[in-house]
Amino acid sequence: MAKFIHPLLTLLASLTRQELAQQIRFLKAENQILRAKLPDRIALDNRERLILVRHGKKLGGAIKQIMSIASYSTFRRWVRMQEDGALTAGKKQKKKSNQKPGRPKTPxxxxxxxxxxxxxxxxxxxxxxxxxxxxxxxxxxxxxxxxxxxAGFPTTPGDHPDTWHKFLKRHAETLWQCDFACKKKWTMKGLVDVYFMVFIHIGSRRIWLSPCTDTPTGAWTGHQARNFSMWMEDEGLECTYMMRDRDKKYTDSFDGVFTSTDCKIKKTPIRSPNLQAHVERVIQTIKHEVLNAFCIVSNAHLDHVLKETSIWYNTERCHSARDHLPPVRDGDPVATVKFRKEHVVCKDRLGGHLKSYFRRAA
Structure with missing residues (x-):
C-alpha cells in the first residue's frame, strides 16, 4: 500500500509547486507592467516599508529576484532600521535640518x-x-x-614698521653676513672637523673666506674679523651692518672690530637660519660644488682650496642676482655680432674640478 501512496503524494506536491511557480511568474509579469507605468521613484512611508520588511525577510536572498520597488541594498537598510526600532508604523520621519552646510560662523x-x-x-x-x-x-x-x-585691515601684517626683506634691500650695498662652516680633515686619529668663516656682501654677492683652524676660539674669530676688515679696506668696500647669529664664538673682540668703524652688529633671532639665507646658500654652494670633491689632509691643503674657491666664486662663477654674471667684473660683456665656437676657451682650477668658459678676443 505504501508503494502507491508515496508516489501519489509526491505527484500532488509536484503539481502544487508547479502551480505556485506559474502564479508567481504571472504576478511578476503583471508587476513589471504596472511598474513601467509608475514614476521612476516611489516614495514610501514607514508603514509601507514595515509591511515589505515583514514579508521580505522570510524570503532571504531570493527577494533579489522579485523586488522591483527598491534596490536590495535599500531593503537591507530597511531591515536594519526595523531591528533598531527606527522603523515603526506610527513614527514620523525626521525632518531635514535647515542648517546650512559648511563650518559654523566664528562667534x-x-x-x-x-x-x-x-x-x-x-x-x-x-x-x-x-x-x-x-x-x-x-x-x-x-x-x-x-x-x-x-574687517578692512590690510592683508599684509603690519606688526612692525620694518621687515627683514625691506632691511636687506635698503642696506644691500653696505650689508654683510657672516657664518661658520666646517670640513672634515683626514688625520692619523680619524676625521677631524676644520672650521673657517664665510663673509658675503649682499649687494654684490662677493665673498671672503678666512683661513681654517681646528679650534675656532674667540681669539681666532677676532683675528679673522681684523683680517676681513683690512681686506675690505683694500677693496674699497663699506660695511654699515654686519649680520650674524648668536654663536658664542662671536666675542666682544669680534664685534669691536666693526663697531670701532661705526658699523652696527645685527644679531638674528635664535634658531632663525632663514634670516641668514645668503651666507647659508654660499656655504652650501662651496660644499656641494667644491669641498665635497676633495679629501682634505691638512690645514694648508684646505686653505689652498678655499683661496681658489674665493677667486672662482668672485670672478668666474655667475650669479642670478648679478644678471647671470660674476660678482666682480670689469664691465658687461660686449655683444658679439658673430659668435664662433673657435673663440671659446676653458679655464680650470683645482686640477680641472672648477671650469669656467670665456670668449677669446678676436
Missing part, C-alpha cells in the same frame, strides 16, 4: 577680540593666533586672517 566675541588685538597692537596673524591660544580659544590661522581681511 562674534572671538571676532571682536581678534579685531581688538589687531587695533591695539598691530600684531600679525600668527601673533594674534598665539594670543588666542593662550586664552584657550582654538581657531586656525586662516580664520584669524579672514576676520582681519573682512
Amino acid at each position: 562674534e566675541d572671538i571676532r571682536d577680540t581678534i579685531i581688538r588685538i589687531r587695533k591695539e597692537t598691530g600684531f600679525g596673524y600668527t601673533k594674534i593666533l598665539q594670543e588666542l591660544r593662550r586664552m584657550g580659544v582654538r581657531v586656525s590661522r586662516q580664520t584669524v586672517k579672514n576676520v582681519i581681511v573682512e
Whole structure:
C-alpha cells in the first residue's frame, strides 16, 4: 500500500509547486507592467516599508529576484532600521535640518577680540593666533586672517614698521653676513672637523673666506674679523651692518672690530637660519660644488682650496642676482655680432674640478 501512496503524494506536491511557480511568474509579469507605468521613484512611508520588511525577510536572498520597488541594498537598510526600532508604523520621519552646510560662523566675541588685538597692537596673524591660544580659544590661522581681511585691515601684517626683506634691500650695498662652516680633515686619529668663516656682501654677492683652524676660539674669530676688515679696506668696500647669529664664538673682540668703524652688529633671532639665507646658500654652494670633491689632509691643503674657491666664486662663477654674471667684473660683456665656437676657451682650477668658459678676443 505504501508503494502507491508515496508516489501519489509526491505527484500532488509536484503539481502544487508547479502551480505556485506559474502564479508567481504571472504576478511578476503583471508587476513589471504596472511598474513601467509608475514614476521612476516611489516614495514610501514607514508603514509601507514595515509591511515589505515583514514579508521580505522570510524570503532571504531570493527577494533579489522579485523586488522591483527598491534596490536590495535599500531593503537591507530597511531591515536594519526595523531591528533598531527606527522603523515603526506610527513614527514620523525626521525632518531635514535647515542648517546650512559648511563650518559654523566664528562667534562674534572671538571676532571682536581678534579685531581688538589687531587695533591695539598691530600684531600679525600668527601673533594674534598665539594670543588666542593662550586664552584657550582654538581657531586656525586662516580664520584669524579672514576676520582681519573682512574687517578692512590690510592683508599684509603690519606688526612692525620694518621687515627683514625691506632691511636687506635698503642696506644691500653696505650689508654683510657672516657664518661658520666646517670640513672634515683626514688625520692619523680619524676625521677631524676644520672650521673657517664665510663673509658675503649682499649687494654684490662677493665673498671672503678666512683661513681654517681646528679650534675656532674667540681669539681666532677676532683675528679673522681684523683680517676681513683690512681686506675690505683694500677693496674699497663699506660695511654699515654686519649680520650674524648668536654663536658664542662671536666675542666682544669680534664685534669691536666693526663697531670701532661705526658699523652696527645685527644679531638674528635664535634658531632663525632663514634670516641668514645668503651666507647659508654660499656655504652650501662651496660644499656641494667644491669641498665635497676633495679629501682634505691638512690645514694648508684646505686653505689652498678655499683661496681658489674665493677667486672662482668672485670672478668666474655667475650669479642670478648679478644678471647671470660674476660678482666682480670689469664691465658687461660686449655683444658679439658673430659668435664662433673657435673663440671659446676653458679655464680650470683645482686640477680641472672648477671650469669656467670665456670668449677669446678676436
